[in-house]
Amino acid sequence: MSMKKKNKKLIVRIIAFVFLSLLGIFMTYPLLWLISSSFKENSEIFKSLSLIPQKIVMNSYSEGWKGIGQFGYSTFFGNTFKLVIPITFFTVISSTIVGYGFARFTFPFKKFFFSVMLAGLMLPSSVIIIPRYLLFNRFGWLDSYLPFIVPAMFATNAFFIFMMVQFFRGIPKELDEAGIIDGCNSLQILTRILLPLCKPAIFSAMLFQFIWAWSDFFSPLIYINSVKKYPLSLALRMMLDLGEQAQWNQIMAMSVLSIVPPVILFFTAQKYFVEGISTSGLKG
């Protein structure tokens, strides 16, 4: 390569690097601003671009944490965990079992059921929301977490089934056959041989389901009525609706707290997110 060409390549790389850095700052500035504003006095929030507060206040957190009326954010955080942990747990178990069935067995109407599952990935869900709501109403499940947890037990999110199927297909069938020779039944093959190999896929599924359920807003909005049972998403929106100007930094402080768990998960396990959407080829 000639010297000139080498120089040109270097310059292009430098330009790319500068561009990417500027874009990175541009993209993350809103989040950093949200964090810094939560430590600012209300009068300062909309006056400066600076990320460093002139005077650091902490009472936005302590006051905001008290929440609205008789319920504080300890309740709302607790509710979110009570909602998200069972959803995640049951989704992963049911999707693994169903994915195993699709990936390793032949049975009547398999093609049909598989197509139904794939169609579920693309079918717009808005058309079934109303009858689902009416169904849960008839079951007496409204204003409880059952409309979230019970469907998770029955692998209703095709995304996770598909993800597990793709992963199982990548594991050589010879391992199963070795298991059969050793006298394992099909359940033992799953639990003793395949599951240890599936850890990355299971971990990806857990992370995605956790974060999606954590920030879900629409479903709690229609199924949960009493403030006592509100998850964070509903509590924040209520605070925003009731809030006067004086409480801006409190709303921001609680918004920051509400994204701390997903952000920590994302940064500690980002490898699994990227792998999760690249291997299954699906959205994030």
Place this chain on the structure above:
Amino acid sequence: MKQKYKKRRMKDYVGLLYISPFIIGFLIFQLYPFISSIIYSFTDFTMIKKPDFVGFSNYINMFTKDRDFWNSVKVTFKYVLMAVPMKLIFALFIAMVLNMKLKSINFFRTIYYLPSILGGSVAVAVMWRFLFMYDGLVNNFLGVFNIPPISWLGNPDISLYTIGLLAVWQFGSSMVLFLAGLKQIPENLYEASAIDGASKVKQFFVITLPMLTPIILFNMVMQTISAFQEFTGAFVITNGGPMKSTYLYGMMLYDNAFVHFKMGYASAQSWILFFIIVTITAILLKSSKRWAYYEDGGDF
């Protein structure tokens, strides 16, 4: 022979057993609601009184009397046509820059992907609302360059773009898919065309873009489907306003079903949305036979 037959039957049964949670879930939580939604759409069900069949009148009223309906259709199409292409073009562009094999690619990928992870949360919508308020950060920033403040959320001509920008900000997940696709394009294609004297621009149109078409199609379909059903951003940031300029179809459905409890009417509206989405998806998939390139000639 008989033994083998029996064994096979046994194995059939085992497979069905493993997928049985899915079958039960599908029947109760998907197929049943799907079918009853059709039936509800021909009734005047309101939760308070017993449903009566009203024939096609929900559909007829929607098309002839409901001004909100036509407004929401218009707003939603505008939103989809703006947000989806902008997001995908941006995602592809950034993926290509990242693919230049810079050392810091993993760092940037993480940073750009973060908004997608936080995407639909209320916290982010709250942040957006504060950012674009009249005396918010964005107008303060513009003020540095002596640009007069813009009414991002108050001007009905602009508000929808402000909501759409939130979707573009979340380009990260599409970008990761594009990046994975770019990595799979064989290096020797570029080498061969470079020997033939092809410029970088020509390489992009002759190699990169055709090889990425399956991923572009996939992204386009998934993003279009979800953009048509967008709800949280418009609900929390502008609540459909000002003057219903951000009153997306999803918001109208929510209001009719869960605020006014017009379940029959809302079901009919949900079927129109369903019909729109399925038609557009079908058009995208059908037209892709002409522009999407598959090495094995396979189907989507």
